[in-house]
């Protein structure tokens with residue numbers, strides 16, 4: 001399973017890239033707006049940090065506009081994956097882009113039928129938004145399970161990218177259900193390693209050793 005980081009902040013990206021914890025990056029217009037610096041500048045920095053898939057989203061919603069943006073974005077760097085919203089014009093563009101060998105990440109996916117369309121269009125990644133579904137009281141794990149099953153049923157090469165992750169449990173569920181990738185916000189990446197019993201246990205191991213007056217082995 002691959003981990004992408006879900007942020008446009010180069011400092012956070014560098015932190016987790018240097019730790020060896022992430023394989024790629026996803027951004028979206030909202031994430032771009034949160035850093036407080038020109039997005040062009042951020043993207044340049046991200047290219048210098050990450051050697052893995054970097055999703056950059058188009059702003060156009062019509063076929064010609066999406067195609068124009070997608071081609072320009074893909075020329076920025078070999079690692080660019082063009083993020084396209086799941087709308088009819090977007091699917092048409094994904095089909096055309098895939099035949100030109102341009103990688104795509106179909107975003108804003110909330111149903112199995114939408115994911116199936118993305119796969120049929122030749123998307124490289126399909127991104128079901130788990131957290132946003134849970135936010136409105138739907139069980140996102142059922143959606144993820146269905147999408148993973150559909151991709152397997154027909155051997156679609158499209159990778160399932162679990163997005164809109166809100167908790168470490170959601171990352172674990174994505175892994176259990178067979179998502180190829182989870183894109184995880186920095187705050188959740190931080191929490192993945194944490195468990196109070198780990199901290200308590202380590203404290204006790206070190207205390208016991210010290211109190212017994214034992215010498216370190218090395």
Ligand code: E4P
Nearest residue numbers: 006026028131132163164165
């Ligand atoms: C990533 O590809 C998505 O844009 C992102 O995970 C959405 O997350 P959100 O629902 O927390 O905004």
